[in-house]
Amino acid sequence: MLDRGVIAQNLGNTLSETKFEGLGERYGGKVRDVYARGDRIVMVTTDRVSAFDVVLGTIPFKGQVLNQIANYWFDVSKEIVANHIVDTPDPSVTVVKRCEALPVEVVVRGHITGSLWRAYAGGEREIYGLKLNDGLRRDQKFPEPIITPTTKAGAGEHDAPITPAEVVSRGLVDRRLWDEVCKKALALFETGSKLARERGLVLVDTKYEFGLQGGRLVLIDEVHTPDSSRYWMAAGYEERFAAGKDQEMLDKENLRQWLLDRGFSGTGTPPALTDEVRVMLAEKYIELFERMTGRTFEAHFEPISDRIETNLKKAGYLS
Ligand SMILES: Nc1ncnc2c1ncn2[C@@H]1O[C@H](COP(=O)(O)OP(=O)(O)OP(=O)(O)O)[C@@H](O)[C@H]1O
Ligand SMILES: [Mg+2]
Structure with missing residues (x-):
């Protein structure tokens, strides 16, 4: 595990934006910079x-x-569903097949927490087409994982909850394809939960994006990352749950909690991130990487943009 001091020394060596000329048509997402050319995307x-x-x-x-x-x-999930991966020319870069993304984000939840818990605690019982029982407790495990789809919002908008029936009736995804999407999403979540459990982690919930390529269903975007998923430490989960305590989290929820504690939940001016919270989140993400993959995180200390440029040139994506 990378020393906290080493992480702190690298607070100034982060990649905030890229502008590679000649790599394709650039689109800046919130986290990824995407360069599209033909049916290929450098992400x-x-x-x-x-x-x-x-x-x-x-x-x-x-x-x-x-x-x-x-x-x-x-x-590890490629036997369950085909995915968009083509090449990984740099530790921070993946080349993928460009797909026609389905306009829904497929959220699978094994526990009631986060935004769903907040809605439930506020009295909502019918949401995403589900009928939730009274008497659930925060972080409680569902008997079976549930799917809570959201529409994929445009830039600057928030994703909105939608029922599976609406996904089909609004014509976002046709019935047969939606059934296949749900089946794949649940299978991915089952495998993810099982592997996480073997590594002492609970995969709590996650978001999948799917696309079509030549009529074939393909898993795109990112899978089971600490940005798109919640992970808890398995050790002590039951005790914390029984005592009504917060779970030990290895994901972005640590930052959401830090923001909520400072009164920010998406509107108004966000508080400036302190060095302390930036180092804390880096530690959580690296810890998750090491626990989940069983590998030591190999840190690189040279300027990140230069490294990427060199690797893209080496692999022939840039000249
Ligand atoms: N194989 C693929 N084909 C086409 N688009 C993809 C593929 N994989 C991922 N994407 C899209 O690329 C973008 C990745 O960038 P990022 O995750 O930073 O964006 P985001 O903040 O989630 O979304 P937004 O597009 O609203 O900014 C997403 O819009 C995602 O849907
Ligand atoms: Mg995204």
């Missing part, structure tokens, strides 16, 4: 961090951690 995972759909700054080593965790999961 650079920057160190940007967003919460409540607002970009707040950068976290040391985050881009590499996210990219490598996603690639770990794409590899």
Whole structure:
């Protein structure tokens, strides 16, 4: 595990934005810089961090951690569903097949927590087409994982909850394809939960994006990363749950909690990230990488943009 002091020394060496000329048509997402050309996308995972759909700054080593965790999961899940991976020319870069993204984000939840818990605690019982029983407790495990889809919002907008029936009736995805999407999402979540459990982690919930390529269903975007998922430490989960205590989290929820404690939940001016919270989040992300993959995180200390440029040239994506 990378020393906290080493992470702190790298607070100034983060990748906030890229502008590579000649790599393709550039699109800056909240976290990734995407360069599209033809049916190929070069996806650079920057160190940007967003919460409540607002970009707040950068976290040391985050881009590499996210990219490598996603690639770990794409590899172990490829028997379940085909994915978009083509090449990984740099620790922070993945080349993918460009797909027609389905306009829904497929959220699978094993426990009631986060935004769903907040809605439930506020009295909502019918949401996402589900009928939730009274008497659930925060972080409680569902008997079976549930799917809570959201529409994929445009830039600057928040994703909105939608029922599975509406996904079909609004014509976002046709019935047969939606059934296949749900089946794949649940299978991915089952495998993810099982592998996480073997590594002492609970995969709490996650978000999948799917696309179509030549009529075939493909898993795209990122999989089971600490940006798109919640992870808890398995040790002590039951005790904390019984005592009504917060779970030990290895994901972006640590930052959301820090923001909520300072009164920010997506509107108004966000508080500036302190060095302390930036180092804390880096530690959580690196710890998750190491626990989940069983590998030591290999940190690189040269300027990240230069490293990426060199690797893209070596692999022939840039001249
Ligand atoms: N194989 C793929 N083909 C086409 N688009 C993809 C593929 N994989 C991922 N994407 C899209 O690339 C973008 C990745 O960038 P990022 O995750 O930073 O964006 P975001 O903040 O989630 O979304 P937004 O596009 O709203 O900014 C997402 O819009 C995602 O849907
Ligand atoms: Mg995204």
